Amino acid sequence: MMLALLQAAAEASPAAHPLAGTVAEYVWMLPLLPLLGFVINGLLSIVPAYHAGPEDVSHDPEAGHTDMAHEEAYEAEATTFHRRWNALSSVVGPLVVGIAFVLAAAIFLAMRAAGPSLETAGAFVRTYGSWMPAGELRINWGLQLDQLSMLMTLIITGVGTLIHLFSIGYMRTDPGYSRYFAYLNLFVCFMLVLVLGGSYPVLFVGWEGVGLCSYLLIGFWFSDESNANAGKKAFIVNRVGDFGFLVAMFLLWANLGTLDYAGVDAAATRLVANGALVTAICLFLFLGCAGKSAQLPLYIWLPDAMAGPTPVSALIHAATMVTAGVYLIARSGALFALAPFASLLVALTGALTALFAATIGLKQWDIKKVLAYSTVSQLGYMFVAAGVGAYSAAVFHLATHAFFKALLFLGAGSVIYALHEAYHHTHREEDAQDMRNMGGLRRHMPVTWALMWAATLAIAGVPVFSGFFSKDQILGAVYGAARHSAIGELRLLGIPGSAILYGIYVLGLVTALITAIYMTRMMLYTFHGANRTGEGERPHLHEAPWIMTGPLAVLGVLTVFGGWLNLPAVLHALGPEALLDRWLAPVVARASATLAGGEVAHLSHATEYALIGAAVAVSVLGIGFAVVRYRGPLLAKREAEAAETGLGAAVRQAYYVDRGIGRYLVEPTIALSRKVLWRGLDVGLIDGVIVNGSAALMRGVAWAGARIQTGNVGNYAWIVAVGALVVIGAVAFR
């Protein structure tokens, strides 16, 4: 029956897209499945929490029992319900995402089956109704499926499913269990809207939607003020970026008259290459990316975002949402290809962010903060790649980073879980995320230890691990662009673009060195040396349950073998080369070639070997340095650090950026608003002097005026009312 329908649909339009009539027609189900999960889990969390108030709420409802009794009864009831229905959330939450993954995989196979015809056919677009029609403006609810959005969908639903499963264990005892899964499902829904949306406004729905979920999940434990602050900060800083995104859309509409990708790609040819307009559009878009993907100077929200539950950090603040900016640039390749100047700024910002964040990572004690700064840094690499037009390298690193960083975060989650449980047993209030409370965990949680080392080697760029291949491809692309590209021919402040690109390459290498150091430091402090958790707690330290280690193991496999997605040509002995490059070519190849100045430069094998050698040397050097620097005895000390001064203290405090923004931006704005605008201008000048002043003046000048203003306005008002009614009444009698 279904097949017959599909065939009928396929036959109806002979010149249809190769995906027409295939399982790809169900692309709309991808975001709808997690939305369904959100609705179910949302109801599971809110319905039992609803205790209808009395009809007249202002009467004291607590006649029968004391205040605290009410609270306790409420808690008890919540717990009973919690046990009964949590199982349902445990099933629904991961299941909807899992089904979405299966569907995505099926669509992927259909795309593979479509073969070469797909490469020329363009994107598969489906429209499901009109959203904002106004004049010539037509914004539709449309989804677009192509190689890029397919890859993103697979990452989101695949890694998403694993993290949902991990959450079953991690959040097991949380009173907000169903609410957690509701938010997480909603996040996946919006993330899929983001990557599948067929136009900038629909992408923006997902864009702000994931921001909302991020806000809700960072502040998930909202009773703690710092968590609520962190959520709010994330939303507001992201809004700064969204401002840029909005302005970019206004520019697109005003100048190209369209907002969907197909239209923009087609109309982009009308834009003057490297002109002010396309550069402005790209820079405003990049402002949006900098907000969402935590680049300088808008990265400040991401370290704070670690206040959320750790699986959230893995899914949203490492694997998926924060990479949306990279996706947006790859998606807008047709525009960025025309704006080499903007692209150069993207690459430069990425490189500086990568280095900046990596140095902060060297001095953090909170295991999640290390990973947060590391994420900011790795996102920087992706922007370096996107900036030099190596879009598939950027997406490749996005994919491998999703694997190894999700693994690192979930591994950290399993460590935190172990410490938390241990401290819970002994009723001690200690920080379960502080690495000074860890050490020697290798003996207690060997699985987590081994898997996290695999991820560490991947992020450090040790050969055959996935991160090695993607980072190497990025550095190679920068080097190639420095040698020859449209960007290299520019001049920025009098400096040749190629010189800047060589500089970016060096920054990339230095960052790789620092990355290897701080990641090794983190591993050593966490898993090696003597244990510092506490005598009483030590017996309670143990490996997480299988529902948590299982997903870790799957991510471990991906972390180790993810590089095979896109093997470089020089290593063709290992397997088929450049799978990902070829897969993405229909979407990004033209833009990459334009930015490269005609054709992507091919480096000689000798150069490639040299570049690989440099990268490997740097990572081995970094790991070695860290092992020597942070070896045994140093690790044993619980308070390893003396009171630091100078640069050390500055790095530990993340260069005082947050404090500076608070003191020189936020506080002055609030003071200005309160003292100058509100009390001064509003209450003082306009109201006090002008309004009330003129009233007082009138009172003084005229007796009649005085009468009007001393309480007899009522009479006056009645006269107006009665008069008006009489006039209206006249109608009836005519």
Added chain:
Amino acid sequence: MRDWLAAVQYATWILPALLLVPLAGAALIGIACRPALHPETQEEYVDGGRVRAIAFGTLLVEALLSAGMWWAFDPADPAWQFRVDLPWIADWGARFTLGVDGISLFMVLLTTFLMPLAIMGDWTSVRTKLRTHYVLLLVLTTGMVGVFTTLDLLLFYVFWEIMLVPMYFIIGMWGGERRTYASVKFFLYTMFGSLLMLLAIIWLWAGTGATSFGYEHILANFRHAGPATFWLFGAFFLAFAIKVPLFPFHTWLPDAHVEAPTTGSVILAGVMLKMGTYGFLRFALPLFPAAAMHPTIRALVLGLAVVSIVYGALVAMVQPDLKKLVAYSSVSHLGFVMLGIFALTEQSIQGALMVMVSHGISTGALFLMIGMLYERAHTREIAKFGGIARSVPVFSAFFLLVALSSIGLPGTNGFVGEFLTLLGAYQTAPLFVVLASTGVVFAAAYLLWGVQRVLFNPLRSEANATLVDLNRRELAVVGVFAVAILWLGLAPGPVLRRMEPAAARLVQQVERGAQVAALPDTSTVRQP
């Protein structure tokens, strides 16, 4: 539905009916709810339940009657619909002319639907002089519907004043501590503007042959008359700018909102502010296109709109009182409307109309929910709250949704209006739009900070821990708002389609008028 409505000749009687039904309800309250002696205490009392039931029933009938306009309204027709033309004051040429187009349709529907929701959501808080309270609300409804439907300038002025009076009493009699100051300020502020408007209306009447106050007559016959046009525009401008309120004419608003009882605030923010922007759309722009589109004036108004957006948001951020926070947020939101109107493109006008509707829904819901909170906690001071998402989870979930719609999250009603306004306005006023767009950052700042301090953070006080959640009546009301927020956010198409012809006509009318009647230096509308 359409055929059935045509069969009952819906179009011929609906507008007069919408004006008369509330008045009939008011009369019914007067007759059926006389004070009686209580059999036991021998004190005079009024059956409050009956008063409320009659008022609510009347407004429900009103809403259901008006709902027919959704179907009966022809979206393709830019002309006046449901038109009624009766003689009124023949000597002056004033007629009782009513009609609706795509601009006023949704203002009428907003009014008729918001009124019963406001009463139902604020069922129990008024405890004194019940009869007077509900009679005033019903008269106010007639006044508001009248303002949005009349096509006679004198009649417009009459309705404009009629609705002022009940609101004055609602604030003055059932308001908070500083109610007298607030109500007098509200009254004088508005009167000041509207008296000048009356003079301008009379001038227009005299200048077009002193034969008719009819809107179309004056529109067709009024010719640009040199500097006088600017004075006339100025008079209308002042009346409407105060009502909007546009910075710096806004200082009556925070006082009126804070002191007004909940229903009063809902109506003030939900409907009455839109009369200002409606006035610009209906009168100030079409009648005086040359003045309104004069580059200097246009830039000035656009500038004031941007100042309103940013200033309103910044001042909202530092308010200690929840109602004041929302009051200043209205200044910010209405700034977007003014920006859209004076940018004058099809998208920006439709966007402005959407913001007007959305603001009515979102801010109406915010004021209602703040009222619900006040009923429970007897305070609106933000610092007194914190952490109540634990004690009133359902209230909090809905409050957050409404706040997000006010922030303009895509998928909610707030986004559609703001986005279309800015997108459309960018074509004629790019610089102003870039400045105005910073408002999206400030909006997130003031609302989320407010939300955090009320719903989140630790639950410190015992009193907040024992707040009771929404009762079923409140849940029903809030639920209706939630549905409206999502519906207009996800599928505003049917609404936008009905606005489109009127918006397009307005743009054309004003652009042409500005060119034809332009002074030498305004022969082309320069981009500011």
